[in-house]
Each structure stands twice: as C-alpha cells, then as structure tokens.
Amino acid sequence: MRYSVLGTTQVHRDDGTPVPLGGARLRALLGALALSPGRPVPAGTLVDEVWAGEPPADATGALQALIGRLRRAVGAAAVSSDAGGYRLAADPDDIDLHRFTRLAGEGARALAEDDPVKALGILDEALALWRGPALADLPDDGRAEAARAEARRRAAAKDRLAALVALGRAAECLPELAAACAADPLDEPLHALRIRALRATGRPAEALAAYEEVRSRLAGRLGTDPGPELRTLYAELLAPAGTPAPAAVPAPALPTPPAAPATPPPAAHGNLRARLTSFVGREDDLGALRHDLRGARLVTLTGTGGAGKTRLSQEAGERETDAYPDGVWLAELAPVDDPGSVPETVLLALGARQTVLRGAGAEELRAEALAADPLARLVEHCRYRRMLLIVDNCEHVVGAAAGLVARVLEDCPGVTVLATSREPLGVPGELVRPVGPLHRDAALRLLGERGAAARPGFTV
Structure with a gap:
C-alpha cells in the first residue's frame, strides 16, 4: 500500500489502483497513524486527533468502530493492535510525507556537496509528491506537524532554486524567486539568491534595485543592516568587471550606519566553557x-x-x-x-x-x-x-x-x-x-x- 497525506488523505495499492476511503474521520484516523509508520500510536492520541479534543461519550468504542472500518478498507493486516494503541504496518517510504522528508534531506546534502545536477533531480522528485496542504484531513491537533512539513517544503523549494542558479538556469527561475521573496520579505539568503540570479542573467541594475529593496525593508522594519552575504554581493555588483570586490561593504543610506569591519569577525566555534577541574579516569x-x-x-x-x-x-x-x-x-x-x-x-x-x-x-x-x-x-x-x-x-x-x-x-x-x-x-x-x-x-x-x-x- 502507498499512503498520501501531502494533500487530502489517499491510499493506493502497489499497482496504482486507488482504495476508496470513507468520511472525514476515517481519513483523519489514517493521517494520524501515517505520522508514525510502524510504531504504535496510543488510543488516547488517536481520539484527540480524530475528534479534535471533543470525543464522543464512548470514545473507546467509537475508535474501535473506526479502526474496523479502516481495516475493511485497507486490509486487516495493515492496521494492528499494539501496546494500548494501533500501528500502521508501513515503512516510512510507503508514506509520501516521510518519503518527501528523506528526499529533501538527500537533495540538501547533494547541494552542500556541490552536486547541483543530483540535487535538482532529487528535489524535483520530492516536491512532486505535494498535491495540496499537508495533512489536510487532520483537525487542529495536526496543525503543528503540518506547519513543520510546510517549512520543509519551503526549504526544499529554496534548495531547488539554488540548484537551478548553480546550473546556469537562473533565467527560468527568476519569476519563482520573485514570488518567494515577496512572500518572505525578510529572508536574506533567499534575497541573496535572487540577486545572484539577476546578476547571472545580465541584469545588474535590477540586482542593485533588489538589494536596495531588501536593505530598505530591513532598515525600516527591523532597524538593522543587511548581513555579510548581502553586503558582499552589493560590493561585487559595484566593482568594475575584472576587479576583485572587498569581502563586504557597509550598507548605504542608513542615517548613522555603524562602521563595517574590513573583514567580518570570525564565527563562533562553539560554546564549551573551559574546565576548572581535572578529568580523572574514563x-x-x-x-x-x-x-x-x-x-x-x-x-x-x-x-x-x-x-x-x-x-x-x-x-x-x-x-x-x-x-x-x-x-x-x-x-x-x-x-x-x-x-x-x-x-x-x-x-x-x-x-x-x-x-x-x-x-x-x-x-x-x-x-x-x-x-x-x-x-x-x-x-x-x-x-x-x-x-x-x-x-x-x-x-x-x-x-x-x-x-x-x-x-x-x-x-x-x-x-x-x-x-x-x-x-x-x-x-x-x-x-x-x-x-x-x-x-x-x-x-x-x-x-x-x-x-x-x-x-x-x-x-x-
């Protein structure tokens, strides 16, 4: 069986044939079980998630009846009783949410290892799993997990755009980058990626305008300057062709900008405190x-x-x-x-x-x-x-x-x-x-x- 919760809850057999599911509560029950494939979920947790904190008078009986309906739909072997709860007999890769999480992590690793071709293929596969809002059939108790899944989706989409820019395909992703920056106006790495894409497509004036836009927004809403990555990009945009740019320049136009250091201070390398006593044995x-x-x-x-x-x-x-x-x-x-x-x-x-x-x-x-x-x-x-x-x-x-x-x-x-x-x-x-x-x-x-x-x- 294949289970889908990135959108409305769906079930498909291995040959792709859809499995009909009943009403909203049955889909919510399957969604709650799919969050923990192969692991028992306590009955109380399932009751809370299916009935959104307003369980029926006989919650245990109602849950058992719902489990029976689910078993008739997906097969008795697919849902087992286990340790005071119920378990969905599935591997994480049988559920699109967990498969997406694995693929998104692999894509991020490939990008960090400077392999944008591999990263793009994996991230395209991961993002194609989404059909709509995550865990759409879970009531309020599923919103936190849905928000985490959406955050992972946004991160994977950003990684995909970075892979396209690294592959010299900046022009095709500029509209999506502009929309992403408008939706997340304070995400400095995302704006830096858009500025790089504009520069790569031979649009330095628009790249400078994009920098000024994010600089003004940071100053007006947070009272702060752009970070080192954006300042370095700004310096590179101002430098004549063939001239190496400084590591970073101070952000312009703030009323009293602090002096930017010629080189940024070294990043903190941990927070372990010095030991005051000897280490004995072990x-x-x-x-x-x-x-x-x-x-x-x-x-x-x-x-x-x-x-x-x-x-x-x-x-x-x-x-x-x-x-x-x-x-x-x-x-x-x-x-x-x-x-x-x-x-x-x-x-x-x-x-x-x-x-x-x-x-x-x-x-x-x-x-x-x-x-x-x-x-x-x-x-x-x-x-x-x-x-x-x-x-x-x-x-x-x-x-x-x-x-x-x-x-x-x-x-x-x-x-x-x-x-x-x-x-x-x-x-x-x-x-x-x-x-x-x-x-x-x-x-x-x-x-x-x-x-x-x-x-x-x-x-x-």
Missing part, C-alpha cells in the same frame, strides 16, 4: 565514545544521576573540536521545566536568538515571530552546518528532546548529536553507551583531588 570510555561519534550521528550516554555523563560528553566534545568546522555546542536542558521550551533553549545555546522588534511594523512582525516554529528556526540555523550538538540532561523532557533530535538529524545532514540522559531517546539510528561508576583506583584518585582542593592536607 580514558577507555572516552576512546570508545570518540569512536562512536565517528560512526553514528546520534550517541546517547545513559546512566544514573552523578555517574559522570555530562563531564564525559564535554570532554569528548573538547577533544573532537577539529572534526566539526562549525563548532561543538552544548545545550543544557536541566533548567527546563516546560517540554515546549526545549527548541528555544537549544536555539539560545547556539546563539541563534530571535530579533527583538521595535518601531514601525513591530506589532505585525511580533505576531509573525510568535507564530514561527522554533524547531523550524533551529533546523534552518543548522541545515548547512557541520557541528556537534551536545544535548545534556534529557531525561525529564525526553519526549521533547527526542522529537528535536530526530528532526535535526533528518534535516541537517552535517550535524552529529551527543545526548546525555537516564534513559535512551528512542530515536532511529541511536547508539546507546551506558556510563557506569568509576573504577576503584580512579574513584579514589578523584576523591583525593577534590578533597585536597576543598581542604588542604586532605588524604584518602
């Missing part, structure tokens, strides 16, 4: 962990509180800095009480703060900012970076942490995650490394060092 664990990080994109250190998971993760991160050009970053989740705050906490740790808006248009932009998905912003920040993200103390928000990690791994091919938790995250591809107590000699040495630091003359 050399075998450290060696094994560094080996794990070279073979898996998600490694989770598990163990009881105080076992040394945090220190081990940071020590491994410090020793692996050279392997990650965009740095090693630590996000501490111990202070987080609300699972919904996990994405914002990680964003803050990465220095990807949200702009504070003041002045004209501030209320409109504030509404846009509040509506923005912080997880989507995190993915956009990390999409083309090669970095190690340490997510520390996940156990009390394990569900939210697992969802964040899964999304980052899906959409950001250059990111490796090292997590610490008292239990595994349960994300596909996770490598779990338990952290046990120190060996006796190392433990006594640690006690001696810490004791002597606190009280001179202390001996074990």
Whole structure:
C-alpha cells in the first residue's frame, strides 16, 4: 500500500489502483497513524486527533468502530493492535510525507556537496509528491506537524532554486524567486539568491534595485543592516568587471550606519566553557565514545544521576573540536521545566536568538515571530552546518528532546548529536553507551583531588 497525506488523505495499492476511503474521520484516523509508520500510536492520541479534543461519550468504542472500518478498507493486516494503541504496518517510504522528508534531506546534502545536477533531480522528485496542504484531513491537533512539513517544503523549494542558479538556469527561475521573496520579505539568503540570479542573467541594475529593496525593508522594519552575504554581493555588483570586490561593504543610506569591519569577525566555534577541574579516569570510555561519534550521528550516554555523563560528553566534545568546522555546542536542558521550551533553549545555546522588534511594523512582525516554529528556526540555523550538538540532561523532557533530535538529524545532514540522559531517546539510528561508576583506583584518585582542593592536607 502507498499512503498520501501531502494533500487530502489517499491510499493506493502497489499497482496504482486507488482504495476508496470513507468520511472525514476515517481519513483523519489514517493521517494520524501515517505520522508514525510502524510504531504504535496510543488510543488516547488517536481520539484527540480524530475528534479534535471533543470525543464522543464512548470514545473507546467509537475508535474501535473506526479502526474496523479502516481495516475493511485497507486490509486487516495493515492496521494492528499494539501496546494500548494501533500501528500502521508501513515503512516510512510507503508514506509520501516521510518519503518527501528523506528526499529533501538527500537533495540538501547533494547541494552542500556541490552536486547541483543530483540535487535538482532529487528535489524535483520530492516536491512532486505535494498535491495540496499537508495533512489536510487532520483537525487542529495536526496543525503543528503540518506547519513543520510546510517549512520543509519551503526549504526544499529554496534548495531547488539554488540548484537551478548553480546550473546556469537562473533565467527560468527568476519569476519563482520573485514570488518567494515577496512572500518572505525578510529572508536574506533567499534575497541573496535572487540577486545572484539577476546578476547571472545580465541584469545588474535590477540586482542593485533588489538589494536596495531588501536593505530598505530591513532598515525600516527591523532597524538593522543587511548581513555579510548581502553586503558582499552589493560590493561585487559595484566593482568594475575584472576587479576583485572587498569581502563586504557597509550598507548605504542608513542615517548613522555603524562602521563595517574590513573583514567580518570570525564565527563562533562553539560554546564549551573551559574546565576548572581535572578529568580523572574514563580514558577507555572516552576512546570508545570518540569512536562512536565517528560512526553514528546520534550517541546517547545513559546512566544514573552523578555517574559522570555530562563531564564525559564535554570532554569528548573538547577533544573532537577539529572534526566539526562549525563548532561543538552544548545545550543544557536541566533548567527546563516546560517540554515546549526545549527548541528555544537549544536555539539560545547556539546563539541563534530571535530579533527583538521595535518601531514601525513591530506589532505585525511580533505576531509573525510568535507564530514561527522554533524547531523550524533551529533546523534552518543548522541545515548547512557541520557541528556537534551536545544535548545534556534529557531525561525529564525526553519526549521533547527526542522529537528535536530526530528532526535535526533528518534535516541537517552535517550535524552529529551527543545526548546525555537516564534513559535512551528512542530515536532511529541511536547508539546507546551506558556510563557506569568509576573504577576503584580512579574513584579514589578523584576523591583525593577534590578533597585536597576543598581542604588542604586532605588524604584518602
């Protein structure tokens, strides 16, 4: 069976024959199951998503009746009872949403590896899967997942346009670029892509006008200058043919523009703090962990509180800095009480703060900012970076942490995650490394060092 949720919910047999489905609730039930192919979905979750928080008096009986109708439509083997819920017996690639996510990630990787021909073919295949709004048959509870899917679609469409420009086909994508820039007027990388396309088609005056348009909008609505990428493009447009342009120039026409540096400051290379105490023992664990990080994109250190998971993760991160050009970053989740705050906490740790808006248009932009998905912003920040993200103390928000990690791994091919938790995250591809107590000699040495630091003359 093939399941489609990028539009109204549809089912097709392997030969392409459509399978008739019943009413809206049956399509909503199938859509909710399709979000987690091959994994059980609790009955309570299905009731909430199908009846949008207003379940019937006998919700269990109504759900069972709906499951029976679905089995008659798609076959009894396709939907099984499992662990207090129900499971759709399907692989992720049998569902267009998950197939799109995989293809979009492969296309982004091909583009990052400077293979626009491969990227364009993959991204065309991915975007062709969309027939309408994602999860159109799910009620309000499906809107968050639909918004995430739409964010992925926009990112894939942007990657496709970048591939066309790289292949010298800028002219054919200019109308689509103009429409995308009008719909997202503050997306600087998107505007930079349009300016490059205009320059590539021999329209430098229009490219300068496009730069001035986005510069004015940033100044008027955010009170800020264009970033280094746009400023560098502006300098290249002004430079005579054959003359190398400076790395960046100050944005013109602001009343009192800050002086732009001749060269931009180096990018932050992580946020690990210097250790104040020695690292005792665990050399075998450290060696094994560094080996794990070279073979898996998600490694989770598990163990009881105080076992040394945090220190081990940071020590491994410090020793692996050279392997990650965009740095090693630590996000501490111990202070987080609300699972919904996990994405914002990680964003803050990465220095990807949200702009504070003041002045004209501030209320409109504030509404846009509040509506923005912080997880989507995190993915956009990390999409083309090669970095190690340490997510520390996940156990009390394990569900939210697992969802964040899964999304980052899906959409950001250059990111490796090292997590610490008292239990595994349960994300596909996770490598779990338990952290046990120190060996006796190392433990006594640690006690001696810490004791002597606190009280001179202390001996074990």
